[in-house]
Amino acid sequence: MFKVFRGFVFLLLSCIGIAHAADTGWLVSPQNDHARIRFQAERDHNRIIGLLSVELQPGWKTYWRSPGEGGVAPKISWPSGVKDDWYWPVPSRFDISGMTTQGYHNRVAIPIVLTGAQADALEGTLTLSTCSNVCLLTDYTLHLDLSIPAPEGFRAAFEQAMRSIPDDSGVSSNLTAWFSDGNLMITGTTEGEWVTPGIYFDPLEGDILPGEPVIKHSGNQLNVSVPVTDEWGDKPASLEGKAVSFVLTNGDNAQQTVINVGAKPAESGEQGPSAGVGKMLAFALLGGLILNLMPCVLPVMGMKLSGVLQAGSDQRKIRLRFLATSAGILTSFALLAAMVTALKLAGASLGWGIQFQNPWFIGLMVAVTFLFALNLFGAFEVLLPSSATGQLATAGGTGITGSFCEGVFATLLATPCSAPFLGTAVAFALAAPLHLLWLIFLMLGVGMSLPWLFVALIPKTAGWLPKPGRWMSALKVILGLMMLASSLWLTTLLGLHLGEAVSHVMMLILTVVAIAAYGITGQKTSPLFWCVVIALSVFAGYQLRGAIIPSPATAQRNDAQTIPWQPLSEEAIRAALAQGKRVFVDISADWCVTCKVNEHRVLNQPDLIAALRQEDVVALRGDWSRPSALIADFLEKRNRYAIPFNQVYGPGLPEGEILSPLLDKNTLMTTLNNAKG
Numbered sequence: 001m002f003k004v005f006r007g008f009v010f011l012l013l014s015c016i017g018i019a020h021a022a023d024t025g026w027l028v029s030p031q032n033d034h035a036r037i038r039f040q041a042e043r044d045h046n047r048i049i050g051l052l053s054v055e056l057q058p059g060w061k062t063y064w065r066s067p068g069e070g071g072v073a074p075k076i077s078w079p080s081g082v083k084d085d086w087y088w089p090v091p092s093r094f095d096i097s098g099m100t101t102q103g104y105h106n107r108v109a110i111p112i113v114l115t116g117a118q119a120d121a122l123e124g125t126l127t128l129s130t131c132s133n134v135c136l137l138t139d140y141t142l143h144l145d146l147s148i149p150a151p152e153g154f155r156a157a158f159e160q161a162m163r164s165i166p167d168d169s170g171v172s173s174n175l176t177a178w179f180s181d182g183n184l185m186i187t188g189t190t191e192g193e194w195v196t197p198g199i200y201f202d203p204l205e206g207d208i209l210p211g212e213p214v215i216k217h218s219g220n221q222l223n224v225s226v227p228v229t230d231e232w233g234d235k236p237a238s239l240e241g242k243a244v245s246f247v248l249t250n251g252d253n254a255q256q257t258v259i260n261v262g263a264k265p266a267e268s269g270e271q272g273p274s275a276g277v278g279k280m281l282a283f284a285l286l287g288g289l290i291l292n293l294m295p296c297v298l299p300v301m302g303m304k305l306s307g308v309l310q311a312g313s314d315q316r317k318i319r320l321r322f323l324a325t326s327a328g329i330l331t332s333f334a335l336l337a338a339m340v341t342a343l344k345l346a347g348a349s350l351g352w353g354i355q356f357q358n359p360w361f362i363g364l365m366v367a368v369t370f371l372f373a374l375n376l377f378g379a380f381e382v383l384l385p386s387s388a389t390g391q392l393a394t395a396g397g398t399g400i401t402g403s404f405c406e407g408v409f410a411t412l413l414a415t416p417c418s419a420p421f422l423g424t425a426v427a428f429a430l431a432a433p434l435h436l437l438w439l440i441f442l443m444l445g446v447g448m449s450l451p452w453l454f455v456a457l458i459p460k461t462a463g464w465l466p467k468p469g470r471w472m473s474a475l476k477v478i479l480g481l482m483m484l485a486s487s488l489w490l491t492t493l494l495g496l497h498l499g500e501a502v503s504h505v506m507m508l509i510l511t512v513v514a515i516a517a518y519g520i521t522g523q524k525t526s527p528l529f530w531c532v533v534i535a536l537s538v539f540a541g542y543q544l545r546g547a548i549i550p551s552p553a554t555a556q557r558n559d560a561q562t563i564p565w566q567p568l569s570e571e572a573i574r575a576a577l578a579q580g581k582r583v584f585v586d587i588s589a590d591w592c593v594t595c596k597v598n599e600h601r602v603l604n605q606p607d608l609i610a611a612l613r614q615e616d617v618v619a620l621r622g623d624w625s626r627p628s629a630l631i632a633d634f635l636e637k638r639n640r641y642a643i644p645f646n647q648v649y650g651p652g653l654p655e656g657e658i659l660s661p662l663l664d665k666n667t668l669m670t671t672l673n674n675a676k677g
Helices: 002-015 154-163 276-291 300-312 315-346 359-376 386-395 401-412 422-431 434-457 459-464 472-493 500-520 527-548 570-578 592-601 606-612 631-635 663-674
Strands: 021-023 028-029 032-044 047-055 062-066 076-077 083-086 094-097 099-105 108-117 121-131 133-146 175-181 183-188 196-199 213-217 219-227 242-249 252-260 580-590 617-623 646-650 652-657
Touching: 032 121, 032 133, 032 154, 047 121, 047 154, 062 196, 076 580, 083 242, 094 570, 099 434, 108 154, 175 252, 175 570, 183 242, 196 219, 213 646, 276 434, 276 500, 315 401, 315 434, 359 472, 359 500, 401 434, 472 500, 570 580, 570 617, 570 646, 580 592, 580 631, 592 606, 606 617, 646 663, 652 663
Parallel strands: 580 617
Antiparallel strands: 021 032, 028 032, 032 047, 047 108, 062 099, 062 121, 076 121, 083 108, 094 099, 121 133, 175 183, 183 219, 196 242, 213 219, 242 252, 580 646, 646 652
């Protein structure tokens, strides 16, 4: 009776299609305790459906079907005649040892369909690559017995994993690809808006590897630029006609796409890096205009004011001087564009204000600003031979050539400042073709020249200024002190290259020489002059003492009042995100005036320091005071070339959110809270 019942049950199960199954259970290799794997399977008519589950410890990753610049994709070796088709979930992008790779962290379930397996007993070997600071290649032996009853919930788990596989539609039906200047360009639109889009590439035909893409989106428009190289690291001559395969994501939706690379659009002004040219020109104009309000440029503005007062009511002279200043500004921006063009063609690092990383340039600016200060103190005729007096006096602003030099000088002093709109315009220019780069830089020059051009076009506006009088002598001294302060600030930048003690000695020497120069001229000194000079001398002496003998208060500073900065790197960001932490990125430099303003107004505030000291927050800082390929590459990947640069990551902001160059405490606190997810 029992045999009859068992036969009946077997017949019933066969009729309703219940399948046999196999389950390896969780496997851990003695050579790799950072990962464990499990393979479950079930017969489904003439095929076997399987589910490979991989669980990784925090900080460890494995790879997608296309690992990227490094790594090995998972692979199972089956007996002869057995074929498998892998269905890959959407990966993540991360960096290991400076290489961009694609894969998974924490946990991933990969559906696999096998054909050609006839027997119930099936064996295979899974080769899995896992990486953290080191990489391990581990083999796992899979023993599958399809006669074992199916594990409960397997079918539901398999179907759930299949639902996470990218479809061939649902994100964008309007995608175009072309090749330009070593970059693969992809544009597309979507219904609605793009929300944190992502793109993950397979290798192109001919073993051409895509690098890390730069993704820009606005509304329903998407623009992707990704550098491509061959196996030797060289840029291909052309990609036209080649098929490109990638997964495109928009929020929770993902789409597998294969398109052919076409010819470069005849009018690329509305696509790729040239998108929104009109908007960027407006940003450049506003950014250049705002530069006139930066503390770097104000001393030169004061000198020009002094020149206007000396010119009196001579409208022709006023017009010529302001036109000459505008010409100096435009010429300087043209020279900057030429320098950036040369660096770009040579493949060097690009950035706004990077000339202040060069000690020779800083030294030249110290000398020029100090000579301007002495000239305003009226010291040239005493300190210099008569043959040089005329030339230097002209350079100080008493003629057309001097006004031109003032424009050049103002532009050089403006480059450490990243004003609102300026960073966006510069980033666009440095990533754009050369003709657009020149157009943006010249528009920056036009924007900075606007106040000067306004006075040149309407010289009567100079009449709004007070009439010349004794007060002009006091103003000249004040302008000289402003220029001397600029020279001393530039001297502090030499401390990175010569040592703080040397730079502070130079500050004392410059201050003493300025006092002596002013005294030798026999001019009547005002109490304001001596107050400012004494303050500068005390400051320089205090800084020198601090450089030689550390202050006990500084040595005993309470750590709870500081931000626990860690070195900036892509790996540090990925590791923090893998642990579910938030990340605050700050890139600054000693020569960046806006960076110092951000530190004083925002980053040094107690409540923000407390927010950045929370256990789930990692604060990463990059110092660009000196040349750094790591920081230059970091900024370039985010299509940024100017500092200050601040970005916030977290479970709620996995792709990161870039903040305005001028930090706002409330905005930063809100973004940090949003990053929690």
